[in-house]
Amino acid sequence: MxxxxxxxxxxxxxxxxxxxxxxxxxxxxxxxxxxxxxxxxxxxxxxxxxxxxxxxxxxxxxxxxxxxxxxxxxxxxxxxxxxxxxxxxxxxxxxxxxxxxxxxxxxxxxxxxxxxxxxxxxxxxxxxxxxxxxxxxxxxxxxxxxxxxxxxxxxxxxxxxxxxxxxxxxxxxxxxxxxxxxxxxxxxxxxxxxxxGEEPAPARPGLFDVTDTPFTERMADFYEPGASPARLRDRTALPVAPPDLLLRTLDPPPLTARKIPILDLLRPAYQAFAESDDA
Incomplete structure (x- = not known):
């Protein structure tokens, strides 16, 4: 070789x-x-x-x-x-x-x-x-x-x-x-x-949880609510958002009216809309 x-x-x-x-x-x-x-x-x-x-x-x-x-x-x-x-x-x-x-x-x-x-x-x-x-x-x-x-x-x-x-x-x-x-x-x-290694969290009953029952056994009360109207009305109040929240989160536009920033003119209008809604 x-x-x-x-x-x-x-x-x-x-x-x-x-x-x-x-x-x-x-x-x-x-x-x-x-x-x-x-x-x-x-x-x-x-x-x-x-x-x-x-x-x-x-x-x-x-x-x-x-x-x-x-x-x-x-x-x-x-x-x-x-x-x-x-x-x-x-x-x-x-x-x-x-x-x-x-x-x-x-x-x-x-x-x-x-x-x-x-x-x-x-x-x-x-x-x-x-x-x-x-x-x-x-x-x-x-x-x-x-x-x-x-x-x-x-x-x-x-x-x-x-x-x-x-x-x-x-x-x-x-x-x-x-x-x-x-x-x-x-x-x-x-x-x-x-x-x-985590234990699953215990299931919490929901507001609309109902027992599953065959339809033939529920014909008499089929259209009744699964929860009472009182429970449906019992809701935790949500925090009230300020009426000008949207104006606060957006970048202010470079606009003025009679040398007044446009946001300063809009805030009273938003407040008035909110008050008229509550009336």
Whole structure:
């Protein structure tokens, strides 16, 4: 085997049906979580290989991508006939750690509500840090491997997979958590069960609450009110708003009449309208 066989020519074999990055120019990653991931990579990885990796990602050279707890695997088509195998490992948290994380997330009503609605709150990273468990891997934790002969860190094939992974995070932020060991359905189930440790407030009977009774048993008194007229009249008095409240809240127009500001002329009129209403 000649020495040149260890180095791949610059042009990869074009493929059909690969995973093609949506971003055609500039940075890859639209949401805060994918940008956070990319920022870490671009801070620690070789910029030249990352640039070539973006070109690979945009041309669809990544053939497939699988995300499992602690491991991302992919195949990337280079210039050789056999695609290269890529693996990216991080620490996946065990059940006890995820139990603590789910409890910490559920304790924050806003975070819990956003996650149950399918959103990723930006403060979730702080919750992970308070549990001494990072959400995103740093350069020391990432264990990356590619079957190509390039010893650079990372090679262009790894870089392409990292960028495609970032766009997968764009589409589904729960993949970030699945990589750490907790799938979306399992996490949402844990959040529903935990409920933030809050007891539901006891239900208070409403003014118009009535017992549901079949119509055939209510024909005689169907049109009678469910509450007495006395209860309907018993209402707490609302505070009286000043008649010129609207004038106070709006910006004064730059108008005068005989050098008198227009608001000073309108206030007596509003007061007169209020008094005539009360009469």
């Amino acid at each position: 000649s020495r040149n066989d260890w180095f791949e020519p610059s042009r990869p074999i074009r493929v059909e049906g690969g995973i093609r990055a949506r971003s055609r120019r500039g940075s890859i990653g639209e949401q805060w979580w994918s940008r956070r991931f990319i920022d870490i990579l671009e801070r620690v990885c070789d910029r030249g290989r990352l640039s070539r990796g973006r070109s690979y990602a945009r041309s669809g050279q990544v053939l497939d991508l699988e995300i499992a707890p602690g491991l991302v695997t992919a195949r990337v088509q280079g210039s050789r006939r056999t695609p290269y195998k890529v693996g990216i490992e991080i620490a996946a948290y065990d059940a006890d750690r995820w139990r603590a994380l789910a409890g910490a997330l559920a304790a924050q009503a806003l975070y819990r509500a956003k996650l149950l609605a399918g959103e990723m709150p930006a403060e979730i990273e702080d919750v992970f840090h308070r549990c001494d468990l990072p959400l995103f891997p740093d350069e020391r934790e990432l264990d990356m491997d590619c079957s190509c002969p390039d010893w650079g860190f990372p090679c262009k094939h790894l870089s392409a997979v990292l960028y495609v992974l970032a766009e997968a995070f764009d589409d589904d932020p729960f993949l970030v958590l699945a990589w750490r060991g907790m799938g979306k359905d399992a996490l949402l189930g844990a959040l529903r069960e935990t409920g933030g």
